[in-house]
Amino acid sequence: MRIASIDIGTNTLLLLIGEVQADGSLSIVHDEHSIARLGEGVHASKCINEKAIERASHILHRYKLICDSYKVEKITIVATSAMRDADNAEYVCSILSSIIQTPISIISGKEEAYFSYVGSKETYDNPTIIDIGGGSTEIICMDNDHTIQSISLNIGAVRFTEKYFSVYPPTSEILQEAIAEIKTSLSQFTISVHSPVIVVAGTPTTLACIDQGLDEYHRDKVHGYILTYDAISSITDMLCTSSYDSLFSIKGINPKRADILPAGSLLLKSLLSYFAIEHCIVSTKGLRYGVLYHSII
Template identity: 30%
Template structure:
């Protein structure tokens, strides 16, 4: 059983201050519009991410606050089948801070969701329930399909012209989601048991990874792709978009950034050639050098070779010229889905 250090005498529920910016009306002589402020926390296998954003009835989203932190909830999970007590406590400490930030930022509602680590761990439900008791909000354990749909919604919301046919890849710590869709609607989606933490713990021992270890990862990814993606229609692809820490790190490295800047990375095109080049470099240098690279967080440096192989094999699988970088991951989908409950309570399309 996982036990947590007591930090509060009672759980905390949503706050709705009377002067909160959660719901704001802006009025001009011929214009009036309202925005709702929503918070979302994505508890991933490797990191915890917070977004607080204002969303209007046309689903235009303006970021108010975003944070991310490596907590490695899934440490040792592939070996033991359970969430480790120390990893659970690290993640809870981060989660409590992020929920407090969302409340302090004036979010009128907060959604918290867990992904692969909670799905596969034997004690995943227990840990999620204990988290919920501590923070005062439910912790939803998303199915792989739910996660994929929300990621596609998030990524498409960040494109200037989300028309045509797209394929999206979200490379995470415990799983990889791949979604094909037309316009803003995902039509084919799958969550694969391919994650950077999982593959690194299972197959990597060397520093840098030995050629044999990298080939084992590559062979495993190809095998899963061949088995699971056979039904995916890869014709007429207008674009490929990637999201997740591996992809954003590739974007920062390709642009030569000295400091991570989401506005510079968003919609940056990574060519096939640059993906192959960056993959080769990341897989050939030791951990201490990867940690010094701008755009590669210290908590991601050990697992990014596995992520690099997944990204490389993704572009080999789909007939695309490269991958556009998106910084809008699952937390953006969570915010938008909550906004739709406000603006479309009966499920009617926006604008109808």
């Protein structure tokens, strides 16, 4: 039996297909990444615009064909921050769900954190997971009672780009305002962050590409790669002092992600600094894996 999960995020739209074996185990047969930027302008307008819906629709039509070609029998679709914030979420869901012919669940920040943890922890012993999305950031760990603890911050790479990066590079004063917002958001919560720290989503995977000098993304070279705080700090400083055009010429950056990477990198650097984390492990998995694993329980 083949099953699929689709993660409709603020920036990305991700498809994962797995095959359930006779013994109940799951093997991955297809993993696809696309950028729809569904959350474009949502922070200011509280609505998902028609161009964003069109981009997402085009991707989902392609995903439907892929699922059909793999003879997928069950699809689970979740949507996160952009859909949580948009006043027209019901309208958007009706359009997108009709393409895949499957209902879309708009999950809470807590649910998003849970799926990210399940999808990313692998065999690591009691890790902390940091998932930097386009609209929100989740920090997840397990306490001594084996209960998953999480916080969901309403800050993400797309949201921060629209708020603080209207000009490239931003002034040092603007960057300090952004860092201050991150610290203020974190100060409202209590969570015990401990090593190993696993970082998920497009920001850390792209930083891993840059740190290794890769021309393009290679999963085998990115998954499990260790990013030091010093490397992240150095890359962040470079990104946050670059002009808009120069961002697109940096090796390892997907052109569709170039504009939001400085904000995402600043977020990651600030989080690691706040919790005094010296290094982190990059994961290419995350929420879509957690959704797929959960669907066979």
